[in-house]
Amino acid sequence: MTMSKRDTYTPDSLLAVAVEVFNERGYDGTSMEHLSRAAGISKSSIYHHVRGKEELLNRAVGRALDGLFGILEQPEALSGRAVQRLEYVTRRTAVVLMEELPYVTLLLRVRGNTKTERWAMERRREFDQRVSELVKAAAAEGDLRSDVEARLATRLLFGMINSVVEWYRPDAKGGSEREQVADAVVRLAFDGLRA
Amino acid sequence: MTMSKRDTYTPDSLLAVAVEVFNERGYDGTSMEHLSRAAGISKSSIYHHVRGKEELLNRAVGRALDGLFGILEQPEALSGRAVQRLEYVTRRTAVVLMEELPYVTLLLRVRGNTKTERWAMERRREFDQRVSELVKAAAAEGDLRSDVEARLATRLLFGMINSVVEWYRPDAKGGSEREQVADAVVRLAFDGLRA
DNA sequence: GTCTATACCGTGATAGAC
DNA sequence: GTCTATCACGGTATAGAC
Numbered sequence: 001m002t003m004s005k006r007d008t009y010t011p012d013s014l015l016a017v018a019v020e021v022f023n024e025r026g027y028d029g030t031s032m033e034h035l036s037r038a039a040g041i042s043k044s045s046i047y048h049h050v051r052g053k054e055e056l057l058n059r060a061v062g063r064a065l066d067g068l069f070g071i072l073e074q075p076e077a078l079s080g081r082a083v084q085r086l087e088y089v090t091r092r093t094a095v096v097l098m099e100e101l102p103y104v105t106l107l108l109r110v111r112g113n114t115k116t117e118r119w120a121m122e123r124r125r126e127f128d129q130r131v132s133e134l135v136k137a138a139a140a141e142g143d144l145r146s147d148v149e150a151r152l153a154t155r156l157l158f159g160m161i162n163s164v165v166e167w168y169r170p171d172a173k174g175g176s177e178r179e180q181v182a183d184a185v186v187r188l189a190f191d192g193l194r195a
Numbered sequence: 196m197t198m199s200k201r202d203t204y205t206p207d208s209l210l211a212v213a214v215e216v217f218n219e220r221g222y223d224g225t226s227m228e229h230l231s232r233a234a235g236i237s238k239s240s241i242y243h244h245v246r247g248k249e250e251l252l253n254r255a256v257g258r259a260l261d262g263l264f265g266i267l268e269q270p271e272a273l274s275g276r277a278v279q280r281l282e283y284v285t286r287r288t289a290v291v292l293m294e295e296l297p298y299v300t301l302l303l304r305v306r307g308n309t310k311t312e313r314w315a316m317e318r319r320r321e322f323d324q325r326v327s328e329l330v331k332a333a334a335a336e337g338d339l340r341s342d343v344e345a346r347l348a349t350r351l352l353f354g355m356i357n358s359v360v361e362w363y364r365p366d367a368k369g370g371s372e373r374e375q376v377a378d379a380v381v382r383l384a385f386d387g388l389r390a
Numbered sequence: 391g392t393c394t395a396t397a398c399c400g401t402g403a404t405a406g407a408c
Numbered sequence: 409g410t411c412t413a414t415c416a417c418g419g420t421a422t423a424g425a426c
Contacts, residue, residue, distance in 0.1 A: 008409065026306045028223035032402060045410050047403070083389075109304075111221045145390045148379045156383050159358020160351050167350050184343045188351050192387030194278075195340050203391065227420060240392050242421070 011059070014039060014049050018056045019102040027057060027106070028113070054116050057106070061120040064107035067096045068127050082137035083144065089131055090189055094161050094182040098168055105165040128158060157189055206254070209234060209244050213251045214297040222252060222301070223308070249311050252301070256315040259302035262291045263322050277332035278339065284326055285384055289356050289377040293363055300360040323353060352384055 017039045021030050032053060036043040050056055071077060076088040097104045107124065110117040132154040138144045144153065164181065171177060212234045216225050227248060231238040245251055266272060271283040292299045302319065305312040327349040333339045339348065359376065366372060 024306070025308055026221065026223050028221050029306060029308050031400075033400080041409085042411060043402085044404075044412085048409060052402070111219070111224060113220055113224050143390055144388050145382070145386075148382060148388075152376070152379050153383065153388060155362050156355050156358065156380060157388065159361065160355040163351065163354020163358060166354065181347070184347050185351060187340070187343055188348065188387070189383075190387045190389045191340075192383070192385045193339050193343075193348060193352065194385045195338055226418075228418080236391085237393060238420085239394080239422075243391060247420070 009039065009041070009049055011049050014046065015056055015059050016102075019060045019106055022057070022060070023102055023105050023109075027110070054114055057110075057114075058116045060103050061107045061110065061116070064100055064103040065120070065123050065127070067100045067104070068093065068124075071096060072127075072130055081143070082134055082141050086131070086134045086138050087186060087190065089134060090157065090161065091182045091186050093131075094164060094185045095178055097161065097164055098170065098178045098181065101165060101168065101170065108162055108165055128154065131158070160189055161185055204234065204236070204244055206244050209241065210251055210254050211297075214255045214301055217252070217255070218297055218300050218304075222305070249309055252305075252309075253311045255298050256302045256305065256311070259295055259298040260315070260318050260322070262295045262299070263288065263319075266291060267322075267325055276338070277329055277336050281326070281329045281333050282381060282385065284329060285352065285356065286377045286381050288326075289359060289380045290373055292356065292359055293365065293373045293376065296360060296363065296365065303357055303360060323349065326353070355384055356380055 018030075018035050021034055021038045025034060030053075032043045032046060035053075035056075036046060039046065050059075071089055071092045074088070074092070077085050077092075079085075107120055110120045112118050112121055132151060135144065135154045135157070136150045139146065139150050139153075144150075164185070168181065213225075213230050216229055216233045220229060225248075227238045227241060230248075230251075231241060234241065245254075266284055266287045269283070269287070272280050272287075274280075302315055305315050307313050307316055327346060330339065330349045330352070331345045334341065334345050334348075339345075359380070363376065
């Protein structure tokens with residue numbers, strides 16, 4: 001993490017550093033000492049910018065959730081044949097996940113030990129719920145296979161998309177690489193591995 | 196967690212309790228105090244059965260890894276058309292994951308903070324590697340779609356399978372339910388969501 | 391095999407100087 | 409805005425009685 005403009009921190013630039021460490025060590029495995037070393041300032045200086053460790057978590061997962069819920073408000077997610085909307089949401093979720101990688105990664109890993117974590121899990125469930133309805137609608141329109149239950153299909157679909165955080169690391173190529181990965185996700189999810 | 200025979204602990208029965216707590220709170224989020232409360236004995240009594248917290252982690256992930264590598268030694272994984280072997284490994288991985296749910300869940304969540312965790316990650320990569328070779332072989336035999344890279348396909352396939360730990364909870368029905376889930380995983384992975 | 395008591399250290403967070 | 413010094417607490421682990 002390199003500072004971009006000033007060598008003093010804003011809450012947001014500090015957040016960027018903190019989220020990296022959280023993802024490397026896990027939230028619970030990260031101490032304020034770890035954060036202070038990564039940020040290059042003392043523990044107590046961190047408290048000048050944020051109220052504490054949990055506020056950093058809160059800001060991070062909030063940002064991830066904003067990105068995800070933003071998808072559902074796009075016109076392409078709101079009208080048209082359900083299977084098309086589902087395809088759009090699938091692709092965009094994969095892209096947002098890569099664009100906001102560290103924030104979404106953190107969101108997907110919260111366990112529910114604190115109030116913030118439980119709130120994040122709740123909102124995430126809401127998102128899953130909304131997509132699940134899309135899957136049901138597409139099944140009702142006859143565009144999805146009928147031998148796998150909608151709820152189960154949704155879960156496996158998300159499992160595949162979300163797993164991207166386990167290995168994706170952005171490289172110099174930027175957005176084009178992200179579109180390639182998103183394409184692969186959509187192809188495999190809808191049409192499978194088989195030739 | 197209920198004790199089955201005696202109301203004294205063996206390392207293994209204690210492990211079963213510990214792994215539940217680890218999965219609920221995360222390994223780093225679990226203190227010996229948490230474990231002692233869940234086991235119904237004092238903190239110091241735990242040290243009579245195991246050397247410490249990390250030994251519990253070690254035993255747990257070892258058990259998960261044994262289950263996974265066992266799949267690759269089955270005759271069905273060793274000979275035949277690659278796509279058939281891949282299908283077998285996919286189904287069995289899903290089943291083992293459900294049979295050994297708490298142990299595999301823990302394995303999939305280690306972050307690499309301790310020696311034990313790094314060893315577990317290493318062995319897990321070996322397993323992924325072995326399956327990746329199967330995917331490559333199946334692609335070379337022309338049985339997998341050629342417009343998605345083998346490495347990427349392997350990762351997404353595993354992402355889908357592994358995500359089962361996020362929601363699967365065993366119920367009274369036992370094995371039949373597991374086979375149903377495994378069937379759904381294989382169907383979606385190989386033939387996709389689309390009707 | 392389990393307990394109470396305790397050692398010792400790292401934790402999140404605060405006070406107050408510069 | 410950053411620092412050093414410090415606090416109260418909870419962490420892992422051990423000693424030794426029963």
